Amino acid sequence: MHEQARQTLRSSRQQRSGRRGAVTAAAVLAVGVMTATAVAPSAASARPRPDTVQQGLDALVRTDGFPAALASVEDRDGRTRTYTAGVGDLATGAKVPADGRVRAGSNTKSFTAVVMLQLVGEGRIRLDAPVDRYLPGLVRGKGNDGRRITVRQLLQHTSGLPNYTEYGLQLRHYEPRELVDIALAHQARFEPGKKWEYSNTNYVLAGLIIQKVTGRSLAEELDRRIIEPVGLHDTYFPAPGDATVRGPHPHGYDRESADAPLSDVTEMDPSWAWAAGQLITTDSDLNRFFTALLSGRLLPKAQLAQMRTTVPADYFGAGARYGLGLVSIPLSCGGVYWGHGGSFPGYETRGGVTADGRAVNVAVTMQPTDPDAMKHVGKVVDTALCR
Numbered sequence: 001m002h003e004q005a006r007q008t009l010r011s012s013r014q015q016r017s018g019r020r021g022a023v024t025a026a027a028v029l030a031v032g033v034m035t036a037t038a039v040a041p042s043a044a045s046a047r048p049r050p051d052t053v054q055q056g057l058d059a060l061v062r063t064d065g066f067p068a069a070l071a072s073v074e075d076r077d078g079r080t081r082t083y084t085a086g087v088g089d090l091a092t093g094a095k096v097p098a099d100g101r102v103r104a105g106s107n108t109k110s111f112t113a114v115v116m117l118q119l120v121g122e123g124r125i126r127l128d129a130p131v132d133r134y135l136p137g138l139v140r141g142k143g144n145d146g147r148r149i150t151v152r153q154l155l156q157h158t159s160g161l162p163n164y165t166e167y168g169l170q171l172r173h174y175e176p177r178e179l180v181d182i183a184l185a186h187q188a189r190f191e192p193g194k195k196w197e198y199s200n201t202n203y204v205l206a207g208l209i210i211q212k213v214t215g216r217s218l219a220e221e222l223d224r225r226i227i228e229p230v231g232l233h234d235t236y237f238p239a240p241g242d243a244t245v246r247g248p249h250p251h252g253y254d255r256e257s258a259d260a261p262l263s264d265v266t267e268m269d270p271s272w273a274w275a276a277g278q279l280i281t282t283d284s285d286l287n288r289f290f291t292a293l294l295s296g297r298l299l300p301k302a303q304l305a306q307m308r309t310t311v312p313a314d315y316f317g318a319g320a321r322y323g324l325g326l327v328s329i330p331l332s333c334g335g336v337y338w339g340h341g342g343s344f345p346g347y348e349t350r351g352g353v354t355a356d357g358r359a360v361n362v363a364v365t366m367q368p369t370d371p372d373a374m375k376h377v378g379k380v381v382d383t384a385l386c387r
Contacts (some may be wrong), residue, residue, distance in 0.1 A: 051083075052383065052384060052387065053071055053073060053081075053083050053384060054083055054085070056380035056383075056384065057069040057070075057071060057083055057084070057085035057086075057362070058085045059376070059380075060085065060364060060373075060376065060377065060380070061085045061086035063376070064368060064370070064372075064373035064376055064377075065258075065366070065368070065370075065373070066086060066364040066365060066366050066368070066373075067086050067087055067090055067250075067251075067253050067262065067365045067366055068084070068085065068086035068087055068088055068096045068250045068364065068365040069083075069084070069085045069086055069096075069362065069363070069364045069365075070082070070083065070084050070085075070096060070098075070099065070100060070102070070250065070283055070362065070363045070364075071083040071084075071283060071360065071361070071362040071363075072099055072282070072283035072284040072286075072287055072360070072361055072362075073358075073359075073360050074284075074287050074291070074358065074359040074360070075357075075358060076356050076357035076358055077357075080284060080287070082098045082099045082283070082284065084096035084097075084098055084100075086250075086365070088100065088249075088250040088251060089250070089251045090251065090253070090262060090264070091251075091264070096250050097248035097249065097250065099234070099282045099283060099284050100247075100248045100249045100250050100282065101234055101245055101246070101247050101248065101249040101280050101281065101282050102245070102249060102250070102252070102280070102281065102282070102283075102347040102349060102363045102365075103245065103252065103270065103277075103279075103280055103342075103344035103345075103346065103347040104235075104277070104279040104280060104281045104286070104342045104344070104347075104349060105273070105277045105341075105342025105343040105344035105347065105348070105349060106200075106276065106277050106340060106341065106342040106343060107277075107279065107281070107286060107339075107340050107341065107342040107349060108203075108273070108275065108276060108277045108278055108279040108342065109203050109275075109276055109277070109325045109340060110289070110290070110293070110325045110326055110339075110340045111222055111226055111279060111289070112203050112206050112207055112210070112218070112222075112275045112276075112325065113155050113203075113206070113307065113324050113325025113326065114225070114226060114293060114298050114299060114307075114325070115210055115218075115221050115222060115225050115226065116151070116155060116206055116209070116210060116324075116325075117299050117303040117304075117306065117307055117324065118225055118298070118299065118303070119210065119213055119214070120151075120303055120306075121299065121300045121302070121303045124213050124214075125151060125209065125213055126151065127150065127151050127152040127155075127306065128150050128151070128152055129150060129151055130146060130147050130148065130149060130150055130151075131146035131147075131149045131150070131151065131154065131205060131209070132146040132147045134151075134209045134212050134213060135205065135208055135209060135212060138177075138180065138205075138208075139161075139180070139184065139205070140184070141184050141185070142162075142184060142185065142186055142187045142188060143160075143187055143188035144160075144161055144162070144183075144184050144188045145188075148192050149161070149192045150192070150193075151206075151209065152306075152324065153192050153193055153202075154202040154203070154205055154206050154209075155202070155203075155206060155324035155325055156196070156311060156322060156323070156324055157196055157197060157198050157199055157202055157313075157322060158192065158193050158194075158195065158196050158197075158311065159192050159199065159201075159202055160188045160189045160190040160191060160192050160194070160195075160197070161183055161184075161188065161189070161199050161201045161202060161205075162183045162184075162186040162187070162188065162189055162199065162201060163183065163197075163198065163199040163200055163201055164179045164180070164182040164183040164200060164201050164204070165200050165272070167182055167183075167185075167186065169182070169272050171268070171269070172269065173240065173241065173269050173271050174271045174272050174274075175271070176204050176207060176208055176274050176275070177208075179200075179201070179204050179272065179274065180201060180204055180205060180208070183199075183201040196311050196312065196313055196322060198313075198315050200273070200276035200277065202276075203275045203276035203277075203325075204274055204275055204276055206275055207274060207275025207276075208275075210275075218237070218274070218275055219237040219239075222237055222279075223237070225298075226289070226298065229297075229298075230288055230289060230292045230297070230298070231288065232281065232285040232288060232289060233285070234247065234281060234282040234284070234285050235279060235280065235281040235282070235285045235289075236279070236280055236281075237278055237279055237280075238270055238278060238280060240271065241269065243267045243268055243269045243270070244267055245266060245267075245280055246280070249266075250363075250365050251264050251266045251346070251365065252264070252265055252266045252344075252345065252346015252347045252365050252366070253265060253346055253365055253366045254345060254346060254366065254367065255366065255369060257369055258369045258370055262366070264346075265345045265346040266346055268345060268346075270344070273344065277342060277343075277344055283349070283351065283361035283362060283363055284361070286339075286349065286351050286361040287351065287353070287359035287360065287361050288359075290338065290339055290351065290352055290353045290359060290361075291353050291357070291359045293326075294338055294353050306323075306324060307323050307324045307325065307326050308323050308326060308328075308338070309323055309324070310322055310323045310326075310328055313327065316329060316341070317329060317378065318330075325340065326338055326339075326340060327339060327340050327341065327352075329352070331354075331382055331385055331386055332382050332386055333382075333385075333386035335354065335355060336354075337352040337353060337354045337385055338352050338353055338354075339351050339352025339353065339361075340352075343367070345367075346365060346366065347363060347364075347365060348363065348364050348365075348366075348367060349361060349362070349363045350362060350377070350381065354385060358385065360381075360384065360385065362377075362380075362381075364377075
């Protein structure tokens with residue numbers, strides 16, 4: 001959910017404990033190989049060089065203070081390796097489970113966008129139709145008007161709709177319509193199509209459109225259209241009221257400041273994120289999803305091309321561009337990788353795939369309080385994918 005997730009729970013946590021709000025940001029990607037000296041090695045030089053992925057994760061824990069870091073790396077031949085660093089549960093000292101489940105945050109947006117674009121391919125939704133065609137009369141007030149906002153603008157964050165997570169949500173269950181109402185109580189940010197600005201409200205509305213058009217829940221559509229066909233065995237959309245992370249998982253943590261104690265925020269009702277960020281998954285499942293997506297297994301060519309048609313979005317870093325629920329991020333060695341990344345209190349993820357078929361996803365279990373920590377993450381990502 002990125003920076004807005006910090007705002008999302010800040011008000012509620014002040015009310016309940018006087019503390020600052022919850023965790024956000026992006027996370028990490030890394031890739032590496034084991035190498036050894038080839039000619040007449042000495043005993044010391046014969047040892048394999050340190051794995052760059054493991055080095056990167058270790059540094060994120062040791063230097064930047066993340067309680068844990070996890071990674072899954074798939075090379076262009078489909079070989080996968082998983083990595084861990086740190087501690088999975090600070091209370092017990094338990095190890096980090098290999099490829100443990102984490103809250104996916106805004107990676108959920110890519111899943112929601114895929115379902116929407118599948119419906120476009122089936123002729124059941126039009127990208128350039130107004131939101132009002134599918135949700136008549138719902139988006140009104142304070143300059144927000146669903147008759148003037150298109151489906152495409154929702155998926156690309158060019159609608160001008162206010163971001164509901166900026167307005168002090170409480171730690172309770174929310175229905176999607178409540179989230180929309182919170183946003184619509186505030187003035188529109190800009191005229192539809194005039195600029196780009198990240199807003200989770202866009203994807204809550206996208207989820208509502210999916211439900212209206214299909215007559216099924218968003219969770220059902222994600223299961224039958226993506227999760228089951230791709231074989232994402234560790235990915236699920238939590239049922240209403242389920243605050244847990246099922247299966248092996250590292251605990252997620254929050255801290256008020258760099259020198260404040262950590263608090264365990266693993267269990268939380270995720271309904272405030274819904275179609276914008278509620279999924280639970282693993283690094284390996286995210287690799288499988290983005291690989292399937294970019295290889296054309298989930299969308300027809302026309303809809304995948306629309307998804308990859310981008311506008312500038314420096315919110316994700318210099319040179320980043322946003323398509324329809326999909327982000328391209330430049331590499332220092334040339335080219336880009338495609339993914340999204342996600343933030344949810346206690347968990348940060350970032351990953352994607354390159355044109356030559358590499359796929360990497362990394363998760364960390366705390367939002368950094370030091371901006372430099374995310375710069376270090378970005379450096380690991382770029383170094384890894386440019387090897």
